[in-house]
Amino acid sequence: MAAGPASAATVTIGSPAGIVVSGALGRVFIGDDTTDSIVATDYTGERVDSVSGIDGIFDLALSEDGATLYATARGSHEIVALDAATLDVKARYPVATKIGPLYLEATGGKVWFTYEDPTDGHGDLGSVDPAADPAAGTDPVALRQLPHENPGVGGGPYIDSDPSAPGMLAIGGTDFFDMTKDLMAVVDVSGATPRLTAWHDGGYALNYVSDIDLVPGAAQVLVDGTDRHTYANGTFSPAGAYPAGRGADIAPNGLVAQLGPIGDNTVAVHRPGASTPIRTYTADAHALAWAPDSSRIFALVSGPRGYVLKTLTDPAKSVTTLTVDAPATAARAKKLTVTGRASATVPLPSGTRLQITRTDLESPGGKALPAVTLKPDGTYSFTDTPPAGGTVTYKAAWAGDSGHTPVNATDRTEVSRAATALTLNRNGNTYDYGADVSFTAHLGTTYKNRTVEIWADPYGGDKPKKLLKAAKVNSNGNISATVDMTRDTVVSAVFKGDARYKPRTVTSTAYARVKISTAVSRHYKTARIGSTSYYWFHKNTDPLLTTSMTYYKGRKHRFDLQVYAGGKWHSDVSRYFPLGTNGKSAVTLEAPGVTGLRLRMRSAYVNGSSGDNVNSTTYGAWKYLYFSK
Known part of the structure; x- marks a missing residue:
């Protein structure tokens, strides 16, 4: 096995084989079965380290203290222990099985894995005790740890642990010999010998089990990211469901990040037991992992050449939507009404106030208007008398809170402006080559802007339009500029408008003879x-x-x-x-x-x-x- 050098490059994964997050190191570890490697990234998805040579990598787990990263290598049939900070190999634990080891968890001081038993083809549970001393005759690897005579499930079942319940494992899988039956178990592995807490192997049919999670702070398991089951008195009982999904990961604070059903490229975040998601991300995700502080979700999403890591931020905040509806047109200095609505999957707090800003020619940096309070149904309205014409933009904004994302929205209205007179002489005149001809523009009444630009655009594509003069007109409203008449020329006078008078452009075309x-x-x-x-x-x-x-x-x-x-x-x-x-x-x-x-x-x-x-x-x-x- 060889550790690779750090490089600042976005990671692409060919075939994901486990994802775990270290809050202490600020790293995300991802297994790649295509390259038999583990890649370490920072929280932005940039590569910081990697190690290769893990034959048939299948799953990853971090030790309870976060110092050791474990990987299952089903090709070489071993558990590989690596230093989480350096990805140096610390130990390798051979597993005597034809298929596996497969899924992996670390809890109760040991590393637990599933595999397929070579004697009967059924799935079972094994463990690695890192504290065992092989030199003293103690084998660190133990097989057949599932405390039940007939697991009744083919292949290696899924397993899960949770920091809030150290020493507890959830196990789930489907009986390959009878697809209507499912294995579910909760096993206490905190002692010397695993003890069965709850068991189910076909008393009632479930959906095909492709994921199982322990629910933090509750005696429940979550199956396929959808069905919740309580376990008590050694049995499982339905306890509710989230909308249909195909897998999930549960944050330490209980938030559920759920992969949408097949064909639904979304990730939904639910509060415990809530059927309506807090928020939904658009992401064609294959696997999910929460940051240990529940601040974000890491998703492996489909990319053009494989899978890439995408960080989903603010998962506990409902996305706020906001609309602003201003009239399409309005008269200057006349009152108008602006309406809108704010909403979120988690209702906004009563009395939420929106900040309102008007931007126009008089206030290009924006002018704050009185704040407006949302009505109980989320709607709002306000009136305004725009002092300036032209494009007027109304912006509504809310800073958000601990449960909602910030939001802002805008709409524009075209406010009327008066027309002013603008003329330009010399139109249609013809001049000898090289004559210096003075063109005079006259500007009528305006509000504040008294500047006129005079442009010359000579015929022919080899000479660009040129600004001859830009200045305020004189007391008579006139401004002049001289054109060297070497070509036919379109002369333009441009008034760019102001808050009360709209822009205007007039042209004169003058003609030049050749020499x-x-x-x-x-x-x-x-x-x-x-x-x-x-x-x-x-x-x-x-x-x-x-x-x-x-x-x-x-x-x-x-x-x-x-x-x-x-x-x-x-x-x-x-x-x-x-x-x-x-x-x-x-x-x-x-x-x-x-x-x-x-x-x-x-x-x-x-x-x-x-x-x-x-x-x-x-x-x-x-x-x-x-x-x-």
Whole structure:
């Protein structure tokens, strides 16, 4: 066997094989049959230690003084004793049986276990006396300790002990040969020889026994977490029942943590004898164990790769539920009524008072309103006159008590606010590229907030919306900000509202032309024809026309060419050419080879057709060309 190093990792158990809790050490010990190991965790479920090599681990128990941890190893047929603080192996006790040892308890100064007797196949009880000295000829292991001639149960029955009744064992199982009969026994093991206190082996049929617990402070046993039976005069008598379950663990203070029936993934906590649970947890649990101080329950619940430890806190506190119902809408400065209800499985104390808080634009940190007392049926109501508009939140809260969890709940109402005037100029205007344009917003009447934000959102996904200015308007209600018009831009004026006036946003869309020019080269002179200046070319020279335009990814410019004839200009060519990343495009015209020909050309950006829509359509100036000899 090897003890593993401590590591801060959440434990996953493949096949649970016993769970016990040490209050003194603050540890939970869990057996894992898949890995033949014991894992020690803290109360949060984080691994602190482990030991492996326990062949066929089946169950765990702590000694009465908490110093020794015992484990049954049905594979190697032994009881293993380990130091609870270090998980070092202290002793191993071989058990001469074909099946077992199985279930395990420590009480009366000894360790008690169940097993299947190799001679008749019936279940029986054995013990280990840690004080026995094998060197002196005293065998620490004793078999056939069940004080009855014919146990009448196949396999190893379940056993349980309780610190409130040291030296007492509860034993239970089902007769595998006659499934309508069940074994139940209470055995006093405080003396040298076990003595039978109560016995039952088929006088009346019970449910299939899959769990048995001694009830603290009462001469009772709990079977399958459901049926309570008193034992007196050597017999068992029904003493009531909890709702159907499939097993339980009982706290030292008597609280019963019950696993729900098959298919019901809950853990219910009952006060002794109470049919209505104090509280119910949602947990697909396989096994339960109480902390020795009854402060919490440790549950092994199903996880994605096995079982994990989940801590169920405040088991003695009934879960309080609370509702708040405020009107969906209301008028500012008008009275409204808020109602609600508080409840719990354990009734709330008479006179319970809820703390009420209102949160709004005037009191963002919350303002305490007069406390309200629950009516006998758990309902409550109060009135309020909200001074501020907007979203108003009403919160009701109760701090809880020793028997109830704290609780709070909220609801919201939308309280009306007046509308204010807000305008923004320049909508629809078009400007030359790079023009600095001042946009002015005007704000009407408000309550306290006189701040307006002006935002610019240029066309194109490569430039984000930008806050240009956020300030209080002047005495005339105006605020201005300047936009550098390099692209079509949506300008927004934003008033965020106040306690009496609701928010408002207005927009203006202004448009920006591109910067565009065309350079003509390879001509031999410039001269006027009439009042128009022309670039003069020899008839066999190819003109080079270079367009410069504001660049944008994927942008093209349109090349328009017209011919002069019959006293009029006639369109000849209109074609798109891509811009280089430097914003330039050079187009060569083929020389006409004739004289007296007059042409003109221009470059244009056409919104949409030029490959994007971030600017407004812009036409460059015409360039006039004349071909001579």
